[in-house]
Amino acid sequence: MGKLTVICLVWLLLFAVTLILIDEQLSVNELEQTSNGAQRQERDNGTSQSSGFVALQVNGNLTDDFWERGVNDLPVLTVAVSYVVENVGNVSADVITVEIALDSVYYSTETVYDLLPNSEFAESISFSVEYDQSKTVEIEASCDDVTDFWSHTVDAVLPRHFSLGVSKFFVTPDEQCVQSVYGEIASDIFFVHWIAIRDWVGRNIDYVDDEDVHGVGEFWQLGRETLESRTGDCEDFAILLCSLLRADEWSIEDVYVVIGQNDVGNYHAWVKVKIPFVGWYNIEPQLDGWNTLVGDLVALHGYTAIYNFNDQYFTEL
Numbered sequence: 001m002g003k004l005t006v007i008c009l010v011w012l013l014l015f016a017v018t019l020i021l022i023d024e025q026l027s028v029n030e031l032e033q034t035s036n037g038a039q040r041q042e043r044d045n046g047t048s049q050s051s052g053f054v055a056l057q058v059n060g061n062l063t064d065d066f067w068e069r070g071v072n073d074l075p076v077l078t079v080a081v082s083y084v085v086e087n088v089g090n091v092s093a094d095v096i097t098v099e100i101a102l103d104s105v106y107y108s109t110e111t112v113y114d115l116l117p118n119s120e121f122a123e124s125i126s127f128s129v130e131y132d133q134s135k136t137v138e139i140e141a142s143c144d145d146v147t148d149f150w151s152h153t154v155d156a157v158l159p160r161h162f163s164l165g166v167s168k169f170f171v172t173p174d175e176q177c178v179q180s181v182y183g184e185i186a187s188d189i190f191f192v193h194w195i196a197i198r199d200w201v202g203r204n205i206d207y208v209d210d211e212d213v214h215g216v217g218e219f220w221q222l223g224r225e226t227l228e229s230r231t232g233d234c235e236d237f238a239i240l241l242c243s244l245l246r247a248d249e250w251s252i253e254d255v256y257v258v259i260g261q262n263d264v265g266n267y268h269a270w271v272k273v274k275i276p277f278v279g280w281y282n283i284e285p286q287l288d289g290w291n292t293l294v295g296d297l298v299a300l301h302g303y304t305a306i307y308n309f310n311d312q313y314f315t316e317l
């Protein structure tokens with residue numbers, strides 16, 4: 001091989017290597033450009049998402065609560081809940097669905113159209129909770145795949161002491177247990193109704209201090225609770241007797257639970273009835289039989305009535 005041939009071969013080799021290196025550099029540049037383009041595209045997409053979006057916020061609060069008589073004549077706490085759905089995004093929310101559930105059971109649905117940014121939809125709902133029970137209200141607002149949620153648990157704890165607004169709900173003439181026991185008593189009556197009913201209460205309910213049964217100084221029982229335990233103290237006897245007399249269709253004007261106080265400050269509860277041709281008569285519900293007419297007078301001597309109530313009226317004397 002001549003010297004010139006060797007030089008030519010070396011030159012060709014160097015030329016080929018240079019071409020390969022240039023080609024690789026071009027490929028790397030293309031890749032970088034593609035990658036930068038993709039990143040820019042992602043950025044652009046990100047910008048377009050954050051430039052127009054809907055975001056929802058649900059808030060609520062308890063605006064009212066009061067006790068009333070439920071369908072079974074037992075107390076229920078009726079509450080009003082106000083709620084607000086706000087669009088905290090920056091474009092209008094076309095269709096918002098607001099679904100309300102009580103204890104995870106469907107309650108109602110509201111549809112809100114075209115809610116502008118930074119504006120809100122306000123509404124309220126009302127529902128009842130049985131005494132000594134709880135209920136959870138859940139409110140969920142959603143628009144496409146955007147959603148928010150608010151919930152609140154209402155505890156309907158019945159006040160178990162003297163309470164101006166609640167006392168009358170303890171007298172339950174239409175409650176099932178009261179009606180059932182009244183039915184038993186009435187089927188046996190051959191003389192005067194009010195005496196037979198007070199005798200039944202005096203004979204079938206045992207006096208026990210609230211402290212011993214409930215562990216607290218004062219605990220008012222509903223008629224059904226006294227009938228189930230067959231025990232109670234003065235107000236429990238009086239509430240049950242008043243409920244049974246009302247079940248016997250004594251007029252709302254003619255039978256009351258009375259809360260009174262004696263000279264040394266002790267409180268007591270009894271029942272008063274307006275007997276035809278006789279007038280008002282005070283009954284000590286813990287007594288029975290021959291105590292009527294004499295025992296009642298002795299037992300209640302020294303007490304002054306302060307409040308009267310039945311299932312409809314409450315009067316401060």
Ligand SMILES: [Ca+2]
Pocket residue numbers: 210217218219220233234235
């Ligand atoms: Ca008591």
Ligand SMILES: [Ca+2]
Pocket residue numbers: 210218219220221232233234235236
């Ligand atoms: Ca009691």
